[in-house]
Amino acid sequence: MNKIEIIQLPKIEDPRGNLSIIEQFKNIPFEIKRVHWIYDVPGGMDRGGHAYKLTDEFIVALSGSFDVEIDDGVEKSVFPLNRSYYGLFVPKGLWRCMTNFSTNSLALVLSSTDYDEADYILDYDDFKAWRKQQ
Numbered sequence: 001m002n003k004i005e006i007i008q009l010p011k012i013e014d015p016r017g018n019l020s021i022i023e024q025f026k027n028i029p030f031e032i033k034r035v036h037w038i039y040d041v042p043g044g045m046d047r048g049g050h051a052y053k054l055t056d057e058f059i060v061a062l063s064g065s066f067d068v069e070i071d072d073g074v075e076k077s078v079f080p081l082n083r084s085y086y087g088l089f090v091p092k093g094l095w096r097c098m099t100n101f102s103t104n105s106l107a108l109v110l111s112s113t114d115y116d117e118a119d120y121i122l123d124y125d126d127f128k129a130w131r132k133q134q
Contacts, residue, residue: 003089003091004070004077004079004088004089004090004091004094005088005089006079006086006087006088006089007027007028007058007086007087007088007089008085008086009021009022009027009060009085009086009087010027010085011085018085020084020085022058022060022087022110027087028058028087028089028110029056029089030056030058030112031112032110032111032112033111033112033113033114034110034111034113034114034115035108035109035110035111036109036111037062037106037107037108037109038098038106038107038109039105039106039107041066041101041105043101043103045101046097046098046099047097047098047101047107048068048096048097048098049095049096049097049122050095050096050120050121050122050127051093051094051095051096051120051121051127051130052092052093052113052119052120052121053092053093053119053121053130054092054112054113054116054119055092055111055112055113055119056089056090056091056092056111056112057089057090057096057109057110057111057112058087058088058089058090058109058110059081059087059088059090059098059107059108059109059110060081060084060086060087060088060107060108060109060110061081061082061083061084061086061105061106061107061108062084062106062107062108063084063104063105063106064082064101064102064103064104064105064106065080065081065082065100065101065102065105066080066081066082066098066099066100066101066102066105066107067079067080067081067098067099067100068081068088068090068096068097068098068099069096069097069098069099070090070094070095070096071094071095071096071097072093072094072095072131073095073127073128073131073132081107092112093131093134095121095124095127
């Protein structure tokens with residue numbers, strides 16, 4: 001699995017409240033090495049705006065909604081996330097930007113690698129040049 005895709009997570013419905021599960025190698029195609037979450041994003045602000053050379057990610061809107069814009073250097077696609085039982089698999093080597101955060105949204109991000117500053121490409125022109133070399 002090396003393409004961008006929305007993955008439906010298990011949803012166990014219960015009148016007391018629903019439950020969803022994420023398991024490495026079962027629901028997502030990698031071992032989880034790092035977990036972070038994004039919250040309290042002010043109106044009109046974006047998050048992300050970078051690419052990874054080695055890191056795959058899985059992004060879930062645990063609460064509220066936001067869009068994930070994916071760019072391969074040639075084409076751009078937008079993936080709206082607004083259900084806590086759907087997540088977006090984003091493979092390494094793609095530019096990603098999270099936009100249009102609703103009030104009180106909460107984004108969960110699972111990563112396949114430990115944090116490494118050298119893995120990031122932070123400048124879009126550098127990203128396009130790097131993609132051409134791949």
